[in-house]
Amino acid sequence: MKKIGLFFVFVCAAFSSFAQLQRPKLIVGIVVDQMRWDYLYRYYDKYSNDGFKRLLNEGYSCGNTFINYLPAYTAVGHSTIFSGSVPSIDGIAGNDWRFQNSGKMTYCTDDSTVSTVGATGDAGKMSPHNLWVTTITDELRLATNFKSKVIGVSLKDRASILPAGHNPTGAFWLDDASGNFITSTYYMNELPNWVKTFNQGKYIDKLIKKGWNTILPIEQYTESTKDNVSWEGKLSGATVPAFPFDLRKAYAANKENFRATPFGNTLTLQFAEAAINGEQLGQRNATDFLTINCASTDYVGHMTGTNSIETEDVYLRLDKDLGKFLKILDAKVGKGNYLVFLTADHGAAQAEGFMKDNKMPTGFFPSLKKSLDSYLQEKFGTEKLVLGLENDEVSFNNAVIDSKGLDKGTIKKATINFLQKQMGVLYAVDESKAAIAPIPATLREMIINGYNRERSGEIKIILQSGWLPNHYKTGTTHGLWNPYDTHIPLLFMGWKIPHGESNHTVYMTDIAPTIAALLHIQMPSGCIGKPITSLTDKINK
Known part of the structure; x- marks a missing residue:
């Protein structure tokens, strides 16, 4: 019985040590x-x-x-x-x-x-x-x-x-x-x-x-x-x-x-x-x-x-x-x-000037809020239908749209039509309908994952490769789908x-579950x- 007891203690200690090493x-x-x-x-x-x-x-x-x-x-x-x-x-x-x-x-x-x-x-x-x-x-x-x-x-x-x-x-x-x-x-x-x-x-x-x-x-x-x-x-x-x-x-x-x-x-x-x-x-x-x-x-x-x-x-x-x-x-x-x-x-x-000097695709994308607002006002007879274009997304003035009894779907279609005619715009997508948008599947998934109905604008603007907002005359920025913005390092070192x-191919979303595992x-x-x-x-x- 003493040997069995000692063996049991040894096994328990071993399992305890193993648990700590995890x-x-x-x-x-x-x-x-x-x-x-x-x-x-x-x-x-x-x-x-x-x-x-x-x-x-x-x-x-x-x-x-x-x-x-x-x-x-x-x-x-x-x-x-x-x-x-x-x-x-x-x-x-x-x-x-x-x-x-x-x-x-x-x-x-x-x-x-x-x-x-x-x-x-x-x-x-x-x-x-x-x-x-x-x-x-x-x-x-x-x-x-x-x-x-x-x-x-x-x-x-x-x-x-x-x-x-x-x-x-x-x-x-x-x-x-x-x-x-x-x-x-x-x-x-x-x-x-x-x-x-x-x-x-x-x-x-x-x-x-x-x-x-x-x-x-x-x-x-x-x-x-x-x-x-x-x-x-x-x-x-x-x-x-x-x-x-x-x-x-x-x-x-x-x-x-x-x-x-x-x-x-x-x-x-x-x-x-x-x-x-x-x-x-x-x-x-x-x-x-x-x-x-x-x-x-x-x-x-x-x-x-x-x-x-x-x-x-x-x-x-x-x-x-x-x-x-x-x-x-x-x-x-x-x-x-x-x-x-x-x-x-x-x-x-890369900076717009660097790309331009080296004959690479690039350009400056202007702020479109005023011109888009003017376009929608002329079309729907109501001013200030656009609140902003933050995060490459159009946010509408829902209070005005509701008070005037305007049709949001029609306004969205007009907005997309306007944006798709602008230099530098690759796609303009109704975020609530991104799943059926005629764009590459990778972009659809990125838009869907990023769209929060309470905190995101309703129309997503996707720029052409190399294009930057026009206030970045010097330096650079980020935020788009392209690999230069989204291909990131991921290195693990140390314990085990x-x-x-x-x-x-793995994604940023895979880091936390890997650590959890x-x-x-x-x-x-x-x-x-x-x-x-x-x-x-x-x-x-």
Whole structure:
């Protein structure tokens, strides 16, 4: 009986050990803002061995990962990555959107019921209350009876709030006015001591002290166009869009300028390290989750375009910062004890001037609200039938249409007829009837996934390849269906992840269910994605 008892204890201990080994100590989700998939390889020869190359050479790369909704914007990308859902279901229809019933605009994380914590002003009046579904971070908290800690970090409020979910340990973002990382009373009434200590360090002053020059001799930036071209924008306070940049001068001119430097990423990863230390993430008896958005790549990309030396330099510097951060994870959590994934919220188009100079398809799409309104007024005898064209969607003035007894279907048809005659318009689609629209199936699915009847306009405008809104005379933007906007990197590395690569097509919506499968927890509540079995099957063998 004693032997049987000892055997039973041994078996129970073995099963207990096995259960603990099913989850890493820490998951780190890194979202690089506006990172096109091809950046992994465009700058590959100049990357160090410790950052992007380490992720590629030690981890698992899903080389054909795509966004499967429209529009391809930051808030939508972050909510989709961490929920496995799409705007139709999760409610995050853009960075901003117009409520169709009231006609009012809102920002994705605005919340007037909460207050700023860590600074004065309204930058902290934010929460995830507009997100209708749970996230993978929520599901981890639920699965561990809230023993797991979840921390969201970004310069951007939305890119910290949406990934961290509804009930995280904390979500923190940068307040430009004070230079502090802040939060809101939705999460807590006072900043943790480790955040206060970090803010007291005045790291921005230290990071901008020496200005911004290229990390390599400028003649080595052979993957980019020459410095100071007509389609590049510049930091406010700078006279030309060319190196070197006096960051003290730029910061004094406008504190938001700091975001459009590579040192915004440096600051973010420094704060992430402070979170690991302050919350003991990955060093406790539960699996923790840290979400990080490196946002400066987006600000620089918008300002200078995808082919600028500034963009190349910000990626070379981010590569070094990532290498340092991965070594911190090695030291604090231990190799093999953490799981990291890196992806992007969207890509970006090339600048119009760059495309034009190189004889590629491109053009500027004008603002059509006034001309469309005039056209509809002439046709229906009623003015102000259009409220706006946000997110490449037409929102109608439903109050006027109803009060005048006008037929919405007829107005929609007239609008589509008008739009399809405009230069640069590939398709104009009634979103409520996208399933039967005579357009490629891929576009139909993206429109359907992105259409939220309460928060999306009613007519979707699809532009021709390479076309940009006409207010982007310099720099660039994103949001469309094309691969330059929707083909994103997806890399997994660390705990149980084999080295490998797959070119099977997967989608942004597949990231959250893959993490759920690896952790053996429930998928988020609005998830429509599937686990990436080319990866999970190798781990389960």
